[in-house]
Amino acid sequence: MRIADLPHDAQQGLIPEPQGEMYYQCLGCGREYPADTLLYTCPQCKSVFMLHDRNAQRLRNIPGQEWRRIFDYRKTLSEPSLKGIFLFHELIAPVIPLDKIVYLGEGHTPIIKAHPSLSAEIGATFYFKNDGQNPSASFKDRGMACALSYINWLVDRLGLKELLAMCASTGDTSAAAALYTGYLSGRVKSAVLLPKGKVTMQQLGQPLGSGAKVFELPGVFDDAMKVVERLAEEYNVALLNSKNAWRLKGQESYSYEIAQWFDYDTQNLAVFVPIGNAGNITAVMSGFLRLYDLGIIDALPKIVGVQSHHADPVYRYYLEPDRGKRVFKPVTVQPSVAQAAMIGNPVSMPRVIHVADEYEERAGRRRIYVVQVTEQEIIDHMLIANRRGHVVCTHGGECLAGLKAAIKEKIIPPDEEAILDSTAHALKFASFQDMYFSDSFPPEYEVVPRKELQNRPIYVRPARLERAPGEGSPLTPEEFEVFVSETVREVAMILDLKKKSDEQGA
Ligand SMILES: *Cc1c(COP(=O)(O)O)cnc(C)c1O
Ligand SMILES: [Zn+2]
Numbered sequence: 001m002r003i004a005d006l007p008h009d010a011q012q013g014l015i016p017e018p019q020g021e022m023y024y025q026c027l028g029c030g031r032e033y034p035a036d037t038l039l040y041t042c043p044q045c046k047s048v049f050m051l052h053d054r055n056a057q058r059l060r061n062i063p064g065q066e067w068r069r070i071f072d073y074r075k076t077l078s079e080p081s082l083k084g085i086f087l088f089h090e091l092i093a094p095v096i097p098l099d100k101i102v103y104l105g106e107g108h109t110p111i112i113k114a115h116p117s118l119s120a121e122i123g124a125t126f127y128f129k130n131d132g133q134n135p136s137a138s139f140k141d142r143g144m145a146c147a148l149s150y151i152n153w154l155v156d157r158l159g160l161k162e163l164l165a166m167c168a169s170t171g172d173t174s175a176a177a178a179l180y181t182g183y184l185s186g187r188v189k190s191a192v193l194l195p196k197g198k199v200t201m202q203q204l205g206q207p208l209g210s211g212a213k214v215f216e217l218p219g220v221f222d223d224a225m226k227v228v229e230r231l232a233e234e235y236n237v238a239l240l241n242s243k244n245a246w247r248l249k250g251q252e253s254y255s256y257e258i259a260q261w262f263d264y265d266t267q268n269l270a271v272f273v274p275i276g277n278a279g280n281i282t283a284v285m286s287g288f289l290r291l292y293d294l295g296i297i298d299a300l301p302k303i304v305g306v307q308s309h310h311a312d313p314v315y316r317y318y319l320e321p322d323r324g325k326r327v328f329k330p331v332t333v334q335p336s337v338a339q340a341a342m343i344g345n346p347v348s349m350p351r352v353i354h355v356a357d358e359y360e361e362r363a364g365r366r367r368i369y370v371v372q373v374t375e376q377e378i379i380d381h382m383l384i385a386n387r388r389g390h391v392v393c394t395h396g397g398e399c400l401a402g403l404k405a406a407i408k409e410k411i412i413p414p415d416e417e418a419i420l421d422s423t424a425h426a427l428k429f430a431s432f433q434d435m436y437f438s439d440s441f442p443p444e445y446e447v448v449p450r451k452e453l454q455n456r457p458i459y460v461r462p463a464r465l466e467r468a469p470g471e472g473s474p475l476t477p478e479e480f481e482v483f484v485s486e487t488v489r490e491v492a493m494i495l496d497l498k499k500k501s502d503e504q505g506a
Contacts, residue, residue, distance in 0.1 A: 001076045010073045013062070016082075020056070020094040024049035024245060027350045035095070036157060040232060040243040048350055050286075051245035059090060064295030068264055071256075084108070085142050085253035086149070091290050092249050093146055100153040102183060106141035107253050109133045111261050111419065115388035122400070123407055126418040128390055129258065132425030136206060138340070139254065139280065139423045140176035146250025147240055148180040148188070155187050162186070166231060167240040168193040168224035170276065170340045171203030172424060177240045178210035185211075190240070193217055193224045200339070202428045220333060222345050242279030242347055251280055255287025258419055259297050266291075269301035270412055272402050272420045274395040275314050275370070276341030278348040280423070281305050285355045289362060300363040303356075304411065304418075305370040306402030308378060310334035310446075311342045314352065315372045323357075335444050337379045337394045337432045340424065369411050375446050377401035379436055383453045386426060394429045396422030458494065462486035 003011055022035035028047025033039055041048060053059075062070075074087055081101035085092060087108075111127045119125055131139035148165075155163055165188055167177050174192035181190035192207050196216035207214050217224050225241065232239040242248065259266055266288070273281045284303060291297045307315040311333040320326045330345035346352070356368045381404070382397025392400070399420035406412045426433075434440075437454050441447045461468055465483055469475060475483060491497075 001078060003077060003079075006073060006076070010069070013066075013070045014074050014077060015079070016089040016094065016098070018095055018097045019090075020058075021054040022051060022093065022095050023054055025052055027354055036154060038154070038238050040239045040241075040245075041229075048243055048348065049245045050351065050354070051249055053094060059294055062294075064264075064297075067294055067296045071260060075260075085145055085250050088253055088256045091256060091287075091294075092252060093150060093246065096149050096153050100156070101149045102145060102152055102180060104141070104145065104180065104183060105135045106145045107134070108257060111258070112390065114385075115390070118385060118388045118390075121384075122404055124403060124412060124414070124416070124418055126400075126403060126420060128385070128392055128396055128399075128420050128422045129254070130391060130425075131254070131421060131423050132391060132393055132396075132428070134176075136172070136175040136179045137425035137428055138172035138176065139251065139421070140172045141179070142253050143242070143244075143247030143250040143279070143283070144173075144176040144180045144240070147244055147246040148184060150246045151188055151238055152184060163188045163238055164236075165190045165238040165240050166192070166228055168221065168228040169199070169241075170195075170221045170342060171199035172340050172428070173241065174212065174214070175203055175206035175210075178207035178212035181212065182210040188238075189213075191215065193228050195220050195224050198339070198342075200429060200431050202430070221343055222330075222333075225347065242277045248279055248283040248286065248348075248351075251283035252287035252290065254280075254421070255284050256291065258301075259288070259291050264291075264297050266297045266301045267299045268416050270304055270406075270416050270418045271301050272304045272306060272399040272406075272418055274338060274341045274398045274402075274421065274423060275305040275307050275352075276311070276338075276343045276346065278314060278346035278352045280421070282348050282351040282355050285352075285359050285368070289355070289359055292362065300359060300367055302411075302416070303359070303368050304402060304406050305368075306398050306405075307370065307372055308336045308338050308341065308398065309372055309374050310336040311338075311344060312372050313344055314346060314349070315370045317349075317353075318368075318370045326353075328353075335442070337375055337382075337429070337445065337447065338398045339394070339429065339432075341395060341398070369406065371402045371405040371409065371411070373398060373401040373405055376448065377404070379432060379447055380450060380453060382426070383433070383436065387453075390422070391426045392420075392422035393424040393426050394432055395424060396420060396426075460487055460490050460494075462490060 024033045026042035028045040080103050081098040084103045085107040109131050111129045114126045134141035181188045191213040193215045313331045333342050333344040336342040378398045381400040385392050436449045
């Protein structure tokens with residue numbers, strides 16, 4: 001819809017002007033740095049940053065009810081730059097002008113109510129938010145849309161030529177980075193570092209197809225991360241890992257969309273997020289905090305992080321109930337079907353601790369939980385969900401297993417509704433489903449396929465037939481007739497079909 005077609009009093013504030021002043025704040029020493037520099041960690045103390053808007057106070061002059069009107073009417077506009085995560089421009093990166101925004105169809109992913117029988121089985125009302133329906137098929141596009149819009153703006157501002165953007169990745173970050181830099185060809189190019197053999201075939205194919213330089217390294221993600229960090233320290237490259245605070249700003253859109261979807265009623269919601277590098281859970285908490293601060297929502301929803309027993313450093317950290325006694329210890333990871341979360345030393349751990357404390361302080365009560373699930377539970381729950389019409393990835397399965405664990409631990413009461421993050425599309429992790437269906441899981445995954453969840457294709461080739469279609473020269477009409485009738489007989493027998501005439505006669 002064109003803005004002029006809206007009622008006059010609805011038009012106010014719908015097209016955002018670039019405004020505010022953003023700066024990085026170091027979580028270690030508190031120093032501040034201007035945000036129009038390519039900076040990822042504090043030059044003084046090496047800690048990670050949070051990204052803030054210095055004049056955020058001005059947004060408080062607009063009442064929450066007014067913000068809700070702006071976001072809801074803005075959603076009807078046909079302005080491409082506001083179609084994705086930048087629908088929430090003022091909350092994400094208000095310094096970026098609309099003509100620098102890169103929009104490739106990210107965000108506004110659907111929230112699907114769980115199949116009733118699945119709800120009954122788990123014992124809760126819940127929804128999947130299908131973030132696999134983003135352009136590169138994972139939530140990473142939210143952060144990348146923001147980081148690359150920022151870089152697109154900065155390239156002009158600083159007069160840069162063909163900036164090289166780099167990241168290490170468990171697969172999805174590099175797919176998203178390569179997609180967005182591909183769209184900025186001529187201004188930005190990208191190189192990605194992947195742990196060899198630790199990403200799925202689909203995840204390797206994505207950056208290759210988008211034309212990025214792809215490097216494979218021995219080891220796991222944590223090792224590749226060290227290499228890319230050193231590269232960014234010593235050379236002039238833009239880092240697209242989740243150290244990049246702009247990515248987290250983009251990922252806050254996940255929370256804004258949940259609030260909008262539920263008409264800003266977040267009173268009874270629990271939001272489940274799988275934790276890997278812990279960037280996403282940080283962004284989700286920050287997003288809800290932002291909405292709460294501006295009076296856009298009246299309650300901070302419960303946040304439940306989920307980790308596999310094969311990569312659970314955040315879970316272990318929060319096992320200690322006494323805040324003062326908690327100590328963070330990285331863990332050595334074991335193979336996980338929730339492969340994108342197979343991280344033993346999360347880059348954003350200091351951010352999680354900082355934002356979770358603020359979240360609970362503002363809420364005035366316990367709101368953040370982390371639960372642990374097994375590899376077996378993760379993949380079983382993915383399959384159980386997908387057999388009922390969902391399209392969740394292993395991490396979506398991890399969230400569902402996490403919901404079950406949270407109900408058992410009485411973290412989720414019966415009247416609360418849960419939103420589970422299916423962070424990627426099921427197809428990205430199809431290789432794990434294959435291993436499950438063909439009984440070929442290497443023992444270190446600790447997954448034993450359950451017969452009732454396995455599914456295999458049935459090859460039908462009638463024994464009576466000498467030649468079948470495709471096996472040499474074309475069949476004669478007689479041979480073809482035999483092929484059709486014999487195949488029909490066999491398929492009908494396997495499916496136990498009743499003949500029409502039999503039914504009518506009965
Ligand atoms: C990156 C990723 C995660 C983990 O998110 P973090 O921000 O690293 O905690 C989970 N699922 C998928 C599909 C991912 O790509
Ligand atoms: Zn510092």
